[in-house]
Amino acid sequence: AQSVAQPEDQVNVAEGNPLTVKCTYSVSGNPYLFWYVQYPNRGLQFLLKYITGDNLVKGSYGFEAEFNKSQTSFHLKKPSALVSDSALYFCAVRDQGRNAGNMLTFGGGTRLMVKP
Amino acid sequence: GAVVSQHPSRVICKSGTSVKIECRSLDFQATTMFWYRQFPKQSLMLMATSNEGSKATYEQGVEKDKFLINHASLTLSTLTVTSAHPEDSSFYICSADLAGYEQYFGPGTRLTVT
Numbered sequence: 001a002q003s004v005a006q007p008e009d010q011v012n013v014a015e016g017n018p019l020t021v022k023c024t025y026s027v028s029g030n031p032y033l034f035w036y037v038q039y040p041n042r043g044l045q046f047l048l049k050y051i052t053g054d055n056l057v058k059g060s061y062g063f064e065a066e067f068n069k070s071q072t073s074f075h076l077k078k079p080s081a082l083v084s085d086s087a088l089y090f091c092a093v094r095d096q097g098r099n100a101g102n103m104l105t106f107g108g109g110t111r112l113m114v115k116p
Numbered sequence: 117g118a119v120v121s122q123h124p125s126r127v128i129c130k131s132g133t134s135v136k137i138e139c140r141s142l143d144f145q146a147t148t149m150f151w152y153r154q155f156p157k158q159s160l161m162l163m164a165t166s167n168e169g170s171k172a173t174y175e176q177g178v179e180k181d182k183f184l185i186n187h188a189s190l191t192l193s194t195l196t197v198t199s200a201h202p203e204d205s206s207f208y209i210c211s212a213d214l215a216g217y218e219q220y221f222g223p224g225t226r227l228t229v230t
Contacts, residue, residue, distance in 0.1 A: 043221045044211075045221075049218065090160070106160045
């Protein structure tokens, strides 16, 4: 079974400050990891993914995430937050194993509030 | 990039009626599509996995006779909420599988049952 934990329901940060949204995962094999952002009454927008290779992944809108296998984490980061980054962020995992299927498991979501 | 559309974006229906939601992959073929349900301020919950040309696989607790899924072509899957009730009001999101490891999501459909 695979699972994702986003330990913070909400993260508050001042505009211009760095932000981190935490994510830890559990899979039986190697993971595919994803971050998505959701604005009110909208579907999910893809931010970035880790498949293999470099542990530091760069994505859309200046976001990046670091895959840490030993800590089973994939925290989302941005050096300088914008008010427009305020949204709901979801981390998701999928097991790479051939027999694992292609189902994504989502974390509970973290609301990011960036204040001017 | 890969684009997934959903129609309608919003629908209001009366209790007891049925509603059909369409999910289309616009510029790629998807052998697998997924249907999710999202309650306010909550995460996405997978309802079912839809495979082209075969029966959908439903998650535990999801009534297959109430949520009818049809995946008749490689670019279209439909979700029909039958005999809708107010508790079925929710945000329904579909996704389409590309290359076996990445899903692209539709914009969602807000269903309100009165």
